[in-house]
Amino acid sequence: MSSTSNTGNVHLPASTYQPQYKLVAEKIIELITTSGLKLNDRLPTEQALATQMGVSRGVVREAIKSLMAMGIVGARKGFGLYVTVQPENGVQLVVEQTMTVDPDTIVALFTFRCEQEMLTTRIATQYITVTEFRELERIVIQNRQEADAGQIEPFLNSDAAFHLSIARATRNPFFLDTIKNVIKLQRWATRLVNGRSPGSMLTSAEQHEAIFQAIKNGDSDAAAQAARVHIEAVLEAYRQEAKRLLFGDEVPKGQ
Numbered sequence: 001m002s003s004t005s006n007t008g009n010v011h012l013p014a015s016t017y018q019p020q021y022k023l024v025a026e027k028i029i030e031l032i033t034t035s036g037l038k039l040n041d042r043l044p045t046e047q048a049l050a051t052q053m054g055v056s057r058g059v060v061r062e063a064i065k066s067l068m069a070m071g072i073v074g075a076r077k078g079f080g081l082y083v084t085v086q087p088e089n090g091v092q093l094v095v096e097q098t099m100t101v102d103p104d105t106i107v108a109l110f111t112f113r114c115e116q117e118m119l120t121t122r123i124a125t126q127y128i129t130v131t132e133f134r135e136l137e138r139i140v141i142q143n144r145q146e147a148d149a150g151q152i153e154p155f156l157n158s159d160a161a162f163h164l165s166i167a168r169a170t171r172n173p174f175f176l177d178t179i180k181n182v183i184k185l186q187r188w189a190t191r192l193v194n195g196r197s198p199g200s201m202l203t204s205a206e207q208h209e210a211i212f213q214a215i216k217n218g219d220s221d222a223a224a225q226a227a228r229v230h231i232e233a234v235l236e237a238y239r240q241e242a243k244r245l246l247f248g249d250e251v252p253k254g255q
Contacts, residue, residue, distance in 0.1 A: 021059050024059055025063040025066045028049065029072065039083055039085065041082060042082050043082060043083065046081075071084055111235075114228055114231040114232060116178055117228075120166060121211060121215070121224050124215065126220055137212065140162065140208055140209055143208055156190060163179055163183060164179060164180060166215075190234065200234075203237075207226065207229060211227055211230060
């Protein structure tokens with residue numbers, strides 16, 4: 001894929017409340033979508049992007065780091081920058097939802113979700129019906145099958161269905177809406193972890209099974225603790241993967 005696409009200079013008003021790198025990240029996403037770039041297609045170099053967008057290379061580098069943490073852009077030695085997610089599967093969602101969440105705040109979001117999931121799971125254990133339990137069991141089985149097969153998008157869908165099914169069992173729409181919104185905001189983070197570390201899917205599936213078993217036993221304390229272990233494990237995996245992407249060996253020299 002040619003790296004000579006012209007998006008025009010990025011006009012960065014002094015009064016903007018967003019850092020320059022965020023605006024440039026949005027422009028790079030726009031470049032991906034408008035240029036028809038697909039999975040594994042090459043992007044222009046940092047220097048080329050800086051020239052096209054009328055900003056410094058340092059600003060572009062920060063934008064690239066942000067997009068790498070989101071799992072949208074990758075980098076390989078000897079190859080350069082490339083697209084790591086199909087636009088129809090993730091890039092547009094990031095434009096609409098995730099660009100409002102700075103990657104630096106994702107840890108706080110995970111911490112909030114951990115507390116929320118523990119409370120939600122505890123309450124759901126007390127109120128879940130037989131019908132809801134059977135549906136949860138079906139989702140757990142499906143989620144494990146998708147993890148075994150390494151099918152990331154179906155896995156992410158059943159992962160979300162698992163957590164939403166538990167929230168629905170609380171009989172409280174506020175729990176359901178909260179979990180739904182947090183999952184939406186974290187979608188790129190979970191894709192980053194599971195897409196680059198397939199073993200993470202198996203770990204998550206096993207943790208879902210532990211939560212399910214505690215709910216089956218009617219042990220609300222054990223269910224809440226299992227939920228805590230699960231969310232904290234995903235957070236740690238995200239930290240390690242983001243650190244490796246941002247500071248590891250994958251960023252090619254000269255980019």
